[in-house]
Amino acid sequence: MGAIDLADIVFYILAIITLASAILALEAKEIVYGALALALSLLGVAGFFILLDATFLAMFQITVYVGAIAVLIIFTVMLVRREKWVEKEGVNRVAGIFVTLLVALGMGLVVLQSNIGQRVASKEAASFTQIGVQILSLYWPVIIILSLVLSAAVIGAIALAKLDRG
Amino acid sequence: MTQIRSFSDFLIRVIKIVAVLAIIGGIFVVATSFLQIMFGMSELPLPISPSDLITNPSALISLLTGLMDTDFFRISVFPGFTFVALYGAIAGLWERKLLAKMQMRVGPLYAGKVEGVLQPIADVLKLLFKELITPKGADRFLFGLVPVLTVVISTAAIAVIPVSEHWVIAQSDFGVLVIFAVLGFFPITVLITAWSSNSKFPFIGGLRALHQMVAYEIPLILSTLVAVMYSGSLNLINIVNAQSTYWFILFAPVSAIVFFICGLAEMERSPYDLPEAESELASGWLAEYSGMNFGLILGIAVYIKVYIFSALFTIFFLGGWLGPNFLPPEFWFILKTAIVTTMILLPRGVLPRSKIDVLLRQGWARFLLLAIVNIFIAIVLIQAGVIVPGAV
Amino acid sequence: MGYDIFLVIMTAGFGLLAAVPMLILPKLLAPKSKNLAKEAPYECGNIPSGSGRISFMMQYYSYLLMFVVFDVMAMFLFAWGVSYLATGLIGTIIISIFILVMLIPMAFTLFHAGRRELW
């Protein structure tokens, strides 16, 4: 029983960290703090992956999201940031929160109403070596298309980011 | 705090030190009991009374062996923090003596009777009595966070490194990925430093360090992929056991060289130490750090990193703890790691510093291509039947 | 269920336990003095001018973009390398196509990163 209790505690700590830093990412006054909070939030999601027996995916998430995407985001934030930065609010914040609560209510009701939520996980988790087998047999077209998408992303991003001097 | 001018000043200082040590000890006791609950150390035999010890000394041995089997002992002492910190201190002293001998100097000489062996302790004591300066306009929270964060991250990586089949903290099936996930945090700490110092030298040095770490991370990851393919596992213990007949350096020499050079660049060691170039950038991204802040990064974290890369090189390419049977496997592991560490320290006395554009172009154009070519060579070797993946 | 990762985090926690006292001790032991010149950012002895957080050259931005994409590629290669035997020759061919396609953005990036007038 002891181990299960520990997993529950870890789950709730992770939930608090993830949600709080996700809110902080959007609401922090200083946008560099916001970017760091985003990285922390992504780390929290990786923690959920570990709890779901998807350690390989968690490591993938940390290496790609925290190690690469977050670094690129923080770098760009430092590049475009200025000392006195007044951020304009697009819509009235109250209206935004109202719309958001509506979305949350709808989706939450769907989750709570259906009986799918009470499922219990199977004892054995699938082995992570199956990922390689699956993406190279069943989903092999996705890999090829993904390589093209990634290539296009790099080329497009560089074409956008360079100064146009011919 | 004023200078010590009289005996009473001295007494006050000593009392303060004792008080601080008592507080730290209290924290330590609380943390230990917390860990005890966590790791179920209550299953241990209960602490025996001193009278038992006199009548039955062998009870002490059973107590000690019981203690050595706990996770807490592993984390704190042997393959864990104390061992690595000691290794790092010796490596630091060894580096200074080695460089001095190469440059016809004497190096550390006075601390300790023999050849300055107590120099690391003297350094730590000196740094403890230095003031921690935060530059004006700096972001105090992030600025103070970075030294702690650097030590924490580099400590996390030693958890999955096995010293022998028995002595490992976390027997993870994802050891290689854990190492690279942990290494992925270092660019963020560098970026935080660059931004939070509010000074131009750390900014320039930090961006250099960022680009350098990023450029050499991919070739580093891909050069270890060959070892993973040969052994068919991400578990570092399985990777070593797969080398029982031949070391992987025989089948992937180019991969080993790529790993070594990219390791040098990741550790910011000479000839790739330009993010913290003393003579041109005033220690680069560390320029604003003083006292123990500086000591934590350059004195502890850097040498833990040196240990990590030496140990990884040993595990991936030099057969880990495998060796003749007349000595324990731990000895072979530490011997090989020490040799690799010496190889890492040597270029500082020999090679001049590289240039940033040359460095980045080398990393992306040469080493990445070499690593990819190596993967194809490995495919050919496996398809030709020279190596059977997963063979132990 | 992730006990190995839990141990990794505990080891990191021990690192925290070791590092924090090292920063508390100097606050109590070391002498302190207020000095404007001491707290100024380091600029080779000159009086610092302007903000330290300058807008910087982004000559090597393309390398960063390349890193994001090649990190993904490296992790996919690990997913393949672990299950090498199970995927067989067909998997090898597919992953070879994947790597070869990724060489195109690599060449593009290296060409553009080398032209300094672009950035």
Add this chain to the structure above:
Amino acid sequence: MEPLVNYLLISVALFTIGVYGLVTKRNALRMLFAIEIIINSATLNFVAFSRFLSTPSITGQSIAMFAIALAAAEAAVGLAIILVTFRLKNDVDVSELKELRG
């Protein structure tokens, strides 16, 4: 282990926070943060459902890997667009981008 509903609720909460950011913020960087949070809620959903199937399955993890890879591509292009915006307008406010308005 927690029942599936808890993971789904976390996912819903993350999605909601992301939607809130997209609705109220006009700073392009903040909107990018919100998009990243939404993508993460989706991947969490995939992994949770795949773990709670009656037979052990890995499909959710494969899909999540593809989603993360696409997020990397999206971040690269999105940040380049933000850079261009900054160069042109000296700001990253998306409500300033109205040249194409009829």
